[in-house]
Amino acid sequence: MSLLSLLLPELILIVAASGLLLLGLSNKVASRRLAPVVAMLALIVTFCIQIYRVKAGGGPTQHDTFGGISRDGSIYGTLRIAEFAQYIKLISLGIGILLTLLAWPTNDDATGNSALHFGHDAGEFFALMLLSLTGLLLVAGANDIMLLFLGIELASIPTYIMVSVSRPLPVAQEAGVKYFFLGAFAAAIMLFGFSYLYGTTGATNLYEIMLNLHPKDASGIIDWGTRITLTPWQSLAVLMLVAGFAFKMAVVPLHFYVGDVYQGAATPVTAFLSFVPKASGFVALIKLLFALGGPNWLLPEPIVRANGTGLLWVLAILTMTVGNVLGLLQYNVKRVLAFSSVAHSGYMMAALAALATSQFVSPASNVKTTGLQAVLFYLAAYGIMNIGAFGVLQLLSARDGKDSAETFEDLAGKGRHHVSLALSMAVCCFSLTGIPLTVGFMGKLMIIKPALAAAIAKTPVGMSSVRPAMTWLVVIIMINAAISAAYYLRIVATLFLRSEEHAHPATAPHAAPHPAPRPHPRGHHLADHAHPVDPLFTRHTMPILLAVILSVAGTLLFGMIPSATELLGNGVQSAARIEGDIPQALPGLSDKAVAASK
Amino acid sequence: MNSIASILALSVDAQTVPAVLFYLFAGISAASALGVVLSRNIVRTAVCLLFTLVGVAGLYFLLESEFLAAVQLVVYVGGTLILIVFGVMLTSKSPFSRFEPKAGEVVVAIAACIILFAALVMAIRSADFRPQTLDTTQKYPVVALGQALLGDYLVPFELASVVLLVVMIGAAYLAKSRKRDDKRAVARGAATLSQKARQWS
Numbered sequence: 096m097s098l099l100s101l102l103l104p105e106l107i108l109i110v111a112a113s114g115l116l117l118l119g120l121s122n123k124v125a126s127r128r129l130a131p132v133v134a135m136l137a138l139i140v141t142f143c144i145q146i147y148r149v150k151a152g153g154g155p156t157q158h159d160t161f162g163g164i165s166r167d168g169s170i171y172g173t174l175r176i177a178e179f180a181q182y183i184k185l186i187s188l189g190i191g192i193l194l195t196l197l198a199w200p201t202n203d204d205a206t207g208n209s210a211l212h213f214g215h216d217a218g219e220f221f222a223l224m225l226l227s228l229t230g231l232l233l234v235a236g237a238n239d240i241m242l243l244f245l246g247i248e249l250a251s252i253p254t255y256i257m258v259s260v261s262r263p264l265p266v267a268q269e270a271g272v273k274y275f276f277l278g279a280f281a282a283a284i285m286l287f288g289f290s291y292l293y294g295t296t297g298a299t300n301l302y303e304i305m306l307n308l309h310p311k312d313a314s315g316i317i318d319w320g321t322r323i324t325l326t327p328w329q330s331l332a333v334l335m336l337v338a339g340f341a342f343k344m345a346v347v348p349l350h351f352y353v354g355d356v357y358q359g360a361a362t363p364v365t366a367f368l369s370f371v372p373k374a375s376g377f378v379a380l381i382k383l384l385f386a387l388g389g390p391n392w393l394l395p396e397p398i399v400r401a402n403g404t405g406l407l408w409v410l411a412i413l414t415m416t417v418g419n420v421l422g423l424l425q426y427n428v429k430r431v432l433a434f435s436s437v438a439h440s441g442y443m444m445a446a447l448a449a450l451a452t453s454q455f456v457s458p459a460s461n462v463k464t465t466g467l468q469a470v471l472f473y474l475a476a477y478g479i480m481n482i483g484a485f486g487v488l489q490l491l492s493a494r495d496g497k498d499s500a501e502t503f504e505d506l507a508g509k510g511r512h513h514v515s516l517a518l519s520m521a522v523c524c525f526s527l528t529g530i531p532l533t534v535g536f537m538g539k540l541m542i543i544k545p546a547l548a549a550a551i552a553k554t555p556v557g558m559s560s561v562r563p564a565m566t567w568l569v570v571i572i573m574i575n576a577a578i579s580a581a582y583y584l585r586i587v588a589t590l591f592l593r594s595e596e597h598a599h600p601a602t603a604p605h606a607a608p609h610p611a612p613r614p615h616p617r618g619h620h621l622a623d624h625a626h627p628v629d630p631l632f633t634r635h636t637m638p639i640l641l642a643v644i645l646s647v648a649g650t651l652l653f654g655m656i657p658s659a660t661e662l663l664g665n666g667v668q669s670a671a672r673i674e675g676d677i678p679q680a681l682p683g684l685s686d687k688a689v690a691a692s693k
Numbered sequence: 694m695n696s697i698a699s700i701l702a703l704s705v706d707a708q709t710v711p712a713v714l715f716y717l718f719a720g721i722s723a724a725s726a727l728g729v730v731l732s733r734n735i736v737r738t739a740v741c742l743l744f745t746l747v748g749v750a751g752l753y754f755l756l757e758s759e760f761l762a763a764v765q766l767v768v769y770v771g772g773t774l775i776l777i778v779f780g781v782m783l784t785s786k787s788p789f790s791r792f793e794p795k796a797g798e799v800v801v802a803i804a805a806c807i808i809l810f811a812a813l814v815m816a817i818r819s820a821d822f823r824p825q826t827l828d829t830t831q832k833y834p835v836v837a838l839g840q841a842l843l844g845d846y847l848v849p850f851e852l853a854s855v856v857l858l859v860v861m862i863g864a865a866y867l868a869k870s871r872k873r874d875d876k877r878a879v880a881r882g883a884a885t886l887s888q889k890a891r892q893w894s
Contacts, residue, residue: 161847
């Protein structure tokens with residue numbers, strides 16, 4: 096059987112994107128109205144396929160030389176679809192649906208919504224969105240550094256364009272150009288790293304790289320129990336790769352673009368940026384770490400040192416702290432959410448840092464499994480709860496006649512008029528803080544679990560203790576959760592407690608003399624029209640509202656209902672068995688030709 | 694007569710020809726690369742770059758990667774270089790525009806080059822690159838390449854075309870002026886921006 100059917104979701108998305116590009120040739124309102132519908136249909140179909148696949152579980156180990164696709168236990172080919180990939184694809188598609196809802200055009204001529212203005216180019220905009228998601232899906236299944244690189248780029252390049260076209264403002268142009276140049280720079284560093292990795296291991300297949308990195312005995316059985324030592328050139332390759340991924344994940348010190356780009360992009364695109372490139376970076380990093388550490392996650396020296404510190408530990412602490420402190424200092428709510436997304440990357444890095452120490456603590460502490468599960472769970476949780484916050488920003492702006500509710504002044508007192516929206520924002524903010532009964536709390540719990548387990552676990556004889564490093568990690572996560580509470584609660588407090596009159600006169604929008612807003616001839620602003628009914632319930636804003644409702648419902652559902660949490664947890668658990676189906680005694684490389692000829 | 698033939702046979706053995714050719718191609722590459730850097734005239738720079746690329750293609754021929762050499766000639770010499778020349782001619786005011794680097798720039802560039810050179814020398818001397826064994830049994834190595842592209846590497850191969858499509862859309866998008874209905878929006882955007890700038894200041 097050909098395994099090309101495993102690529103069905105990606106193929107559907109690419110075909111839909113091509114169709115959307117053709118649709119974009121038409122200038123008619125009807126075609127613009129159709130564009131998000133086509134994108135949504137494609138996403139829903141692929142999401143259903145993905146749900147079916149995840150429910151059906153893994154199949155027999157198989158490799159298809161036509162297309163180089165393999166499934167489950169097979170290690171060959173450029174694309175390997177196993178439980179890990181299926182899970183990442185499922186959450187990406189689910190969150191992709193919410194992101195499409197956020198970008199739905201709400202004005203009469205369907206050129207965008209209050210935050211977004213793609214003019215006549217709705218077809219192209221949604222096509223780019225689908226292509227970026229396709230990139231993420233391919234990263235999830237990539238088993239080869241070439242496909243990994245191309246997938247990351249396919250996930251990133253459309254976002255550069257989306258940022259620039261998302262609204263006709265100079266800030267958006269600036270953001271797009273900045274993002275493009277820095278992204279190209281990061282991609283070059285990443286590619287340089289990949290080239291060294293290839294040069295020093297002689298393989299592009301991630302599993303062959305893993306085999307070549309690990310020592311083997313005379314009969315060709317790989318010794319997975321030994322921690323490898325990287326040569327200087329391999330360390331350089333790893334450093335450059337981590338730097339390249341760090342840019343996509345917005346991890347300090349490669350986070351500097353985040354503020355300007357997230358602020359300059361339209362709100363739905365910002366929401367997109369805070370999930371898709373970040374997820375592709377994390378998935379790629381997990382794949383790299385797995386290749387370095389092998390099934391037992393015995394990560395080598397610069398990644399983690401014998402006392403528990405190391406590259407991941409330092410990056411995690413820096414990212415959490417810098418992100419949260421910068422978030423505290425921001426005046427613009429989108430910038431707050433931007434730096435909070437940096438901080439959330441830091442939490443996920445903390446789980447990876449704990450995972451890296453699993454080799455120095457007794458296996459009974461389960462650091463290895465809980466570490467990877469935490470990252471996968473948090474990725475989904477962050478995606479779900481973040482969308483609600485951006486959606487509320489969009490809806491509030493939609494009804495107040497400004498391009499977007501961006502500053503705290505824009506939000507001041509809005510909670511009194513739009514109680515339900517403000518409550519949704521409150522739920523999302525509480526969840527992002529990590530307050531119980533929300534999915535954010537479960538996520539934080541899972542992040543802390545491996546670090547805490549490593550901090551209290553017994554140290555095997557003859558190893559230095561990772562206890563101080565991990566204890567500090569736990570303490571710093573807690574401190575950072577407290578810092579983040581300050582600015583998340585500031586958003587909620589601004590919504591409910593401040594009144595618009597109390598805004599600082601020098602900074603309040605009505606104090607600054609500006610030309611009276613001219614109504615856009617085609618009705619770009621909802622608020623330019625007189626609304627006889629509550630605009631919350633207009634036909635056009637329903638998709639955004641639906642996204643907010645789904646996000647809030649997901650946040651509460653996965654946080655409160657134990658069976659729902661368990662469902663997600665089980666998915667994460669099976670996905671985290673990335674090593675589970677790798678045979679401990681892998682066939683030697685010379686057997687590849689034999690396997691391929693079959 | 695006999696002695697001349699024997700001298701020729703002696704010097705032209707299997708080892709020498711590749712060595713001579715290597716030094717020839719490497720010399721062409723290095724000398725024309727120097728020309729690229731030292732020439733102030735932009736068209737001369739482009740012509741020197743042509744010889745650098747041809748020299749590298751010759752090195753590929755010597756390494757028995759005929760396909761790579763052909764691609765080097767077709768893509769870089771035939772495509773990219775022509776594109777560079779066209780770009781220069783279409784964008785610069787005169788086709789013979791000159792580089793006039795400042796003294797500071799020269800110093801920085803030389804320093805960067807020395808560091809890079811030192812790093813490369815160190816890398817090449819100490820690197821443990823695993824040599825890939827060439828399958829010399831096949832008559833046409835390109836066959837294997839084609840089979841790999843449509844076999845194991847089908848997905849990256851096709852994905853590369855999707856990425857190129859996206860890049861093309863992006864380039865067309867960012868280069869085209871948004872003139873249809875967006876002038877007003879840009880004007881309004883600028884007004885909003887200046888208003889926002891006042892807020893932030």
